[in-house]
Amino acid sequence: MTEETTPIGSIHVSPKAIATIAFHAALLSYGVVGLAPKNFVNGLTNAVVKDPTHGIEVHYDGQDINIDIYIVVEYGTRIKTVAISVGETVRFQVEKALGMPLNEVNVHVQNLRVSDTD
Amino acid sequence: MVSDTSVHIPKTHYEQFHDHPIDGQGLKQLVSAALSWLKTNQQIVNKLNVFPVPDGDTGTNMVLTMQAAFDEIATNPERNTGKMAHAIAHGALMGARGNSGVILSQLWRGFARALDNQEYLDGRSLVRAFAEGRDTAYKGVVHPVEGTILTVAKDTASAAEKALKETENPIDILTKIIPAADESVAHTPELLPVLKEAGVVDSGGKGLFFILEGMLRYINNQSLDTPLTTVQPLSSMNLEGSLNTLEPGQDYELIIDFQPSAPLVLEGFYNQLEEIGTSIQLGEGDGFYRLHIHVPTEKRYEPIDYTMSLGTITKVSMENLVEQMEARERESGETKLPLAIVEPGQIAVIAVAPGPGIAMIFASLGAAAIVEGGQTMNPSTQEIVHAFENLPTDKIIILPNNKNIILAAQAVKLLTVKQVEVIPSKSVPQGLAAIFCFAPDGEFDSVVEDMSTAVNEVETGEITTATRTVEIDGVKVNEGQLIVLHNGKLIYGTSSLEDACLGFLEKAQTKQRENITLFYGENLTKQEAYRIADVIRSHYPNQQIEVKDGGQPHYQFIISVE
Numbered sequence: 001m002t003e004e005t006t007p008i009g010s011i012h013v014s015p016k017a018i019a020t021i022a023f024h025a026a027l028l029s030y031g032v033v034g035l036a037p038k039n040f041v042n043g044l045t046n047a048v049v050k051d052p053t054h055g056i057e058v059h060y061d062g063q064d065i066n067i068d069i070y071i072v073v074e075y076g077t078r079i080k081t082v083a084i085s086v087g088e089t090v091r092f093q094v095e096k097a098l099g100m101p102l103n104e105v106n107v108h109v110q111n112l113r114v115s116d117t118d
Numbered sequence: 119m120v121s122d123t124s125v126h127i128p129k130t131h132y133e134q135f136h137d138h139p140i141d142g143q144g145l146k147q148l149v150s151a152a153l154s155w156l157k158t159n160q161q162i163v164n165k166l167n168v169f170p171v172p173d174g175d176t177g178t179n180m181v182l183t184m185q186a187a188f189d190e191i192a193t194n195p196e197r198n199t200g201k202m203a204h205a206i207a208h209g210a211l212m213g214a215r216g217n218s219g220v221i222l223s224q225l226w227r228g229f230a231r232a233l234d235n236q237e238y239l240d241g242r243s244l245v246r247a248f249a250e251g252r253d254t255a256y257k258g259v260v261h262p263v264e265g266t267i268l269t270v271a272k273d274t275a276s277a278a279e280k281a282l283k284e285t286e287n288p289i290d291i292l293t294k295i296i297p298a299a300d301e302s303v304a305h306t307p308e309l310l311p312v313l314k315e316a317g318v319v320d321s322g323g324k325g326l327f328f329i330l331e332g333m334l335r336y337i338n339n340q341s342l343d344t345p346l347t348t349v350q351p352l353s354s355m356n357l358e359g360s361l362n363t364l365e366p367g368q369d370y371e372l373i374i375d376f377q378p379s380a381p382l383v384l385e386g387f388y389n390q391l392e393e394i395g396t397s398i399q400l401g402e403g404d405g406f407y408r409l410h411i412h413v414p415t416e417k418r419y420e421p422i423d424y425t426m427s428l429g430t431i432t433k434v435s436m437e438n439l440v441e442q443m444e445a446r447e448r449e450s451g452e453t454k455l456p457l458a459i460v461e462p463g464q465i466a467v468i469a470v471a472p473g474p475g476i477a478m479i480f481a482s483l484g485a486a487a488i489v490e491g492g493q494t495m496n497p498s499t500q501e502i503v504h505a506f507e508n509l510p511t512d513k514i515i516i517l518p519n520n521k522n523i524i525l526a527a528q529a530v531k532l533l534t535v536k537q538v539e540v541i542p543s544k545s546v547p548q549g550l551a552a553i554f555c556f557a558p559d560g561e562f563d564s565v566v567e568d569m570s571t572a573v574n575e576v577e578t579g580e581i582t583t584a585t586r587t588v589e590i591d592g593v594k595v596n597e598g599q600l601i602v603l604h605n606g607k608l609i610y611g612t613s614s615l616e617d618a619c620l621g622f623l624e625k626a627q628t629k630q631r632e633n634i635t636l637f638y639g640e641n642l643t644k645q646e647a648y649r650i651a652d653v654i655r656s657h658y659p660n661q662q663i664e665v666k667d668g669g670q671p672h673y674q675f676i677i678s679v680e
Contacts, residue, residue, distance in 0.1 A: 027260045030217045052445060074258040076227055078214040085217050115233065115257045 004100065010114060014056035017066070018094060022056045025093035026069055031082030034072040036110040064103035067094065075114040083107040135416030136289045139238035142202030148333040149206055153184045154342040155332025156325060166321035176321035178218030183223060184329065186213020198466045200237045203230035218322035221255055224349050225326075225636060228254030241286035248275040265310025268320030273302035274330065284319075289337060298333055299327045344388055344398050367396060368412040371437045372421050378404045380428035381662065386679050387428075394420045406432060410441065449539070455481040455488060464558040465513040465565055468506050469549060470497060470523050476546055476676075480517075483553045492670060498524050499529040512536040514563050515569065519549035521606060539566045543604055545578040546637065546668070547678030577626035578605050579677035581618045601672070615674060616653045617644075623658065626679045634661050635678040637668030642675070650675075 014088055017019045035055025057068040067089060073082050087105045095102055134231075135144060156163075156177075163177030190209025196202045207230035230295035232250035236243050255268055262268050277298030281291045306320035307313040313320055320384040335342060372395075385401075391398050395413035402408070411421050422434055455477060469485040471477035472492025477524045478490060487505040491497035506514050514536050518527040521544040531538045543549040552569040560568075580603040584595045595601050595611030600618045602610035602625075610621045618675065619636075628634065638647035644667065651665045666678055 028263065030259045031220050031256070042350065074224075076211070076254070077224060078211055078256055081214045081216070082219050087221070091604050116228075116254060 008052060015060060018065070018098065019056040021094050021097050022058070022067055022069060025090045026056070026086050029082070029086045031074050031077040032071050032086055033074050033113045035073050038068070038108075038110075040102045045101070051102045061107060065098075065100065066070045066104040067102060068106045068108060070110045072111045072113050073109050075112040076116065079109055079112075081090045083109060114118050122509075130574045131337050131339055132289075134146050136287065139240070140199065141238055142194075142196040142199050145202050145206070145239060146188075146194070147197050148412060149184070149188050149191065150337065150585065151342060152329040153181070153188050153334040155182050155335060156184055158343055159328045163321050163325045166318045173635060175217045176325060179219045180222055180322070180325040181479075182215045183210055183213050183219035186210060187223075187226065189213075198235065198237055199243075200233040200236040201421065202228070202537050203233045206230065218267060218325060221258070221271075222321065222326070222329075224255040224258050225251040225271055226571065228252065228457030238287055241282060241288045241291050244288040244291055245278040245282045248278045248393065252274070263310065265308070265313060266305040266320050267326050269306060269309060270302045270320070270323035270326050272300055273305075274299045274326075275630060290329070292334055292337075295325075295329055299330055302325050314487050330411065340385075341388070341392055343396070344392055366485060367414040369415040369438070369440050370418045371439050372409070372411050372413060372418070373435045374409045374411075374421060374425050374431060375433040376409065376425045376429055376431045376454075380429075382407065384426070390424060394424070457481045457488070458484045458486045458558070460486045460509050460511050460558070462510045463513075464511050465515060465556075465560065466506060466509045466558075467515045467517060467553060467556055468502065468649075469517040470519045470527070472520070472546065472673075473637075473640060473671065475667035475669035477669075479666060479668075480553060484556055484558065485517075485553065491523060492520055495524060496520070498631070499533060501527045502527055502530050503533050506536070509533065514538045515556070515566060516540045516658055517543050517549040517552055519543050519546050521545075524532065537562065541566065541569045542574060543573050545580065546676050547578040547635070547680075548573045549574045550635075550678060551576040551680060575680060577628075577631070577679040579603065579619075579622035579626060579675070579679065580606075580673055580675045581615070581622070581675040581677070584611065615650055619650055619654055619677065623654065623679065628658055628661060628679050631679050633660060633664070633678070633680050634658065635664045635666060637666050637676040637678075638669055639670045639673045640673065641672070647675075 021033065021096040026035060037054040055069075055070045059068070063064065067090065067109045069086065071083075071086060073079055084107075087107045090107075091102050094105075123659055131147075131350050140148075152304070160177040160181050163173045163180065167176060187206045187209035190212070191202060191205045194202065196205065203226070207223070207226040210219075210226040214220045214223040228251035229247040231254070232247040233239065233243055239247075248271075252268075252271045255271055259268075274499075276293055276297050277295040282293040285291060286292075290580055303319050303323045306319070306323050329448075330603060332564045380470045387400075388398065391409075391411060394417050395411040397412040399410040401410075409421065409425060412413060413421060418436065422431065425431055439569065448651055458466075458481070462663045466486035467484060468487045469477075469480040469491060470489045470491045471480050472490075472495075477488045486509055489497045489502050489505045491501075502516060513534070514534075514661045516530065516538060518524045518540060524542050524544070525542060530540070541549075541552050543552050546627065550574045555565075555568040555572045581600055582603075584597055584599050584601045588595060593608050593611060595608070599611045600615060601608060602612070602618045602622045604622055604625050607624055610618065612618050612621065623634070636647060636651055640645070647665050651663055655663050670676060
């Protein structure tokens with residue numbers, strides 16, 4: 001539970017709420033065609049999940065907020081660049097919505113989706 | 119545009135591309151032109167950034183992506199367009215930067231796939247390539263956002279399909295889709311509210327437009343070096359000197375305000391000016407135009423003559439950039455202080471210095487931070503705290519170097535958790551004497567003690583001009599006379615600088631000392647300072663005399679005798 005104390009009381013933001021922001025930010029990033037659960041094993045691209053808590057993990061240890069994102073990237077894009085922009089977009093959107101800094105945003109590319117082979 | 123007539127005209131790009139099949143090398147030329155034109159307009163695209171979004175400098179990202187694409191093919195002799203297109207796509211993929219770069223690389227990827235093994239680029243394959251580029255780009259994202267480069271790619275592909283119904287010539291098709299791309303870019307704020315709020319069009323879309331337009335401009339033999347934002351509002355002209363380096367032919371900067379007697383024909387206007395200079399910008403507002411241009415020395419009057427031929431000039435300003443650049447270099451050379459780097463756990467010295475030269479001397483003797491200030495401008499306690507609060511140590515020694523600053527420096531202790539000691543140096547020479555005893559790795563208390571003791575081992579002389587007639591301690595001076603202070607006490611009034619110096623030195627019993635250091639102020643020239651040093655030398659031949667540029671205001675000399 002992420003929290004902040006104000007003069008009139010505390011504000012609690014649940015990890016799931018943060019995950020939802022990150023989820024939408026990630027899906028708006030170019031090159032990301034879906035999120036995948038962490039323990040996604042083989043190339044089951046159809047198993048792309050719609051529930052954000054499966055593809056996004058929010059960790060809060062009482063001090064730092066860390067986010068892990070598990071994504072599926074379009075084959076034929078520069079994976080590194082896509083991963084960087086996902087990380088930046090998620091960090092920006094979450095920090096903007098939350099008003100608190102994030103410590104780490106880790107992007108894990110779980111799979112590629114092949115729409116066209118070259 | 120050159121028309122296709124039976125009269126033989128010299129081979130132009132237009133003839134080459136319009137009347138002959140476009141092969142891999144032709145495609146390379148077009149990519150090169152696209153890159154040049156995008157680079158020329160890079161800042162325009164960068165400025166379209168909707169602050170604050172993470173994908174920062176779209177223009178730069180797209181230029182780097184196109185540069186990587188071009189680098190990949192720069193020396194490639196391939197004549198097959200399909201193969202060349204694949205090489206371009208590969209380069210773009212590997213060099214893709216930022217969101218816009220990735221999308222651009224996807225457009226090239228689709229473009230290349232459509233041309234697979236195609237020997238020449240004809241109208242049909244061009245249209246197919248645009249369509250395939252669009253489809254590939256759209257596949258790369260779950261929720262395509264409209265009002266972005268994707269929309270511009272889509273509208274361009276549609277326009278190409280439409281154009282194919284009228285012509286199969288690829289250049290004619292390209293010519294027809296440029297206005298469509300332009301219109302699509304202009305329409306982006308209607309599709310994406312964030313653009314509308316920021317009052318801009320989409321940067322990626324604009325970049326794509328420049329890429330396409332660059333190709334067409336090359337074919338039409340138009341310049342690729344001058345940004346053609348056509349006319350911008352006066353307020354958005356960037357006339358501040360942000361040049362870091364001067365290229366040859368940028369000796370003078372001219373800014374000309376003029377009122378043309380007939381509507382300006384921009385094309386001809388730019389063409390004419392490009393013959394004369396570079397960095398051309400044109401702004402419009404309040405019924406006149408403002409032209410900005412950089413020109414070589416020999417052409418410095420030509421823009422004036424030219425604009426005068428178009429109408430009435432209301433104002434001209436001309437600046438010598440070479441001279442400015444040199445002046446800036448001199449300045450930056452002076453302000454860069456060789457401050458000591460402090461390691462955690464070491465002691466840091468913060469010195470208050472009344473002039474750039476003295477600041478430089480303190481820095482070179484091991485001060486970790488300098489606070490500007492002196493007799494007439496006492497720094498605040500806060501300014502002193504700012505100087506050291508970010509240093510990676512909590513052992514701080516302050517040299518106020520002026521008796522009026524000692525109190526402010528001591529008040530610092532209340533504002534910081536760091537361990538602060540103030541050495542009560544009442545003058546620059548005392549501060550210098552103290553810093554000579556400074557040891558960054560020493561034991562804090564003993565260093566403070568050493569430095570405090572050193573303060574009293576130096577005689578300080580200060581020479582300045584009396585601002586009013588006054589009598590203190592039995593010494594009477596008149597307004598405008600030079601006054602001499604010995605360790606802060608008024609001892610002497612005179613009208614000659616030599617007299618003032620010699621009077622002080624005698625009072626300070628210089629004969630029994632070894633070193634005399636003269637810091638001359640900003641109101642004295644170097645020659646004058648050295649002349650006086652020579653006079654002093656003739657009186658004190660056994661003493662070591664040093665002259666330093668102190669740069670302090672108001673004081674002709676600060677003299678240290680030790």
